[in-house]
Amino acid sequence: MAAHARIALDAAACTSCMLCVRECPTWCITLTAHQESVGDPGARRPRTVNVLDAFTIDWGLCMYCGICVEVCPFDALGWRSDPVGPASAPEGLRHGITELR
Amino acid sequence: MRCDELAVAATSWRATCAELAADGARMLDFLTCVDEPADARIEVLAHLVDVPGRRRVLVRTTVDRADPELDSVVDVLPGAAWHEREAHEMFGVRFTGNPDLRPLLTTGAMGHPLRRTTPLPSRVQTPWPGASDPAERPPEGPPVRPGGRVAARPRSRLAPPGVLPEWTPATEGPRGAEGTPGAEGST
Ligand code: SF4
Ligand code: SF4
Numbered sequence: 086m087a088a089h090a091r092i093a094l095d096a097a098a099c100t101s102c103m104l105c106v107r108e109c110p111t112w113c114i115t116l117t118a119h120q121e122s123v124g125d126p127g128a129r130r131p132r133t134v135n136v137l138d139a140f141t142i143d144w145g146l147c148m149y150c151g152i153c154v155e156v157c158p159f160d161a162l163g164w165r166s167d168p169v170g171p172a173s174a175p176e177g178l179r180h181g182i183t184e185l186r
Numbered sequence: 187m188r189c190d191e192l193a194v195a196a197t198s199w200r201a202t203c204a205e206l207a208a209d210g211a212r213m214l215d216f217l218t219c220v221d222e223p224a225d226a227r228i229e230v231l232a233h234l235v236d237v238p239g240r241r242r243v244l245v246r247t248t249v250d251r252a253d254p255e256l257d258s259v260v261d262v263l264p265g266a267a268w269h270e271r272e273a274h275e276m277f278g279v280r281f282t283g284n285p286d287l288r289p290l291l292t293t294g295a296m297g298h299p300l301r302r303t304t305p306l307p308s309r310v311q312t313p314w315p316g317a318s319d320p321a322e323r324p325p326e327g328p329p330v331r332p333g334g335r336v337a338a339r340p341r342s343r344l345a346p347p348g349v350l351p352e353w354t355p356a357t358e359g360p361r362g363a364e365g366t367p368g369a370e371g372s373t
Contacts, residue, residue, distance in 0.1 A: 107316035107344065118320035135320045 101135035105153035113146035217269035258283035276300035
């Protein structure tokens, strides 16, 4: 079992459903996404999917409660054993999709 | 480890804790409160552990939210002193018999921060990240929702949990005027 050292995001599994963002008690997750139409453009009902643009966890605010991991319906968030490294400024603790892999 | 739960009247709170401590459950793991404004009460909880006996007991009682007062258990569980002090600061419960209920963190000016109705200024000032919605009306075309259903109107704004509407100063006018879509052209 992975130690609870940090949280990783599987961006391909994330559907931008916003559940983790809305449940996080410290408001430290931000997410931006847009919608794209998929399938037959002539279909009577347009079908759209959410496309994730950015996902950030601010480790300066996160309290490692794990609520976001629990609440994600698509298992896109999970614990990892390698801890978050130090940063020389608060902005350095805001990790995006690349750092959260 | 076995855990028993014991709900007692506020008048038997101290006696129950004393009895449990005498019976071996002498380690106070925590003492805290849960604010229940809808029921006009505050629940007080103490978690006692009997280490050699491998037994845990969660004692709970309720006090009146408007006048929360409870007997202190410091004489039977000395470790409760700090917990009662914290519960007094955060929830406003007066523990009679505890000689030191000075606040630990706050000046007392903002009220009792862990009561659900106490306004939290930074929660009002900080934009809630959950307010954005990928399914918001796209630049052109009718509004759509995931799953393809055409939404009749943009969704109502979600509010951040725990932030009460009355904390926000009413400077922006009424939010999300209901019934405007479709109102025009009704004649
Ligand atoms: S672990 Fe808790 S505090 Fe950290 S991002 Fe997840 S929900 Fe927020
Ligand atoms: S709960 Fe999971 S799927 Fe939904 S936005 Fe968060 S990470 Fe993505």
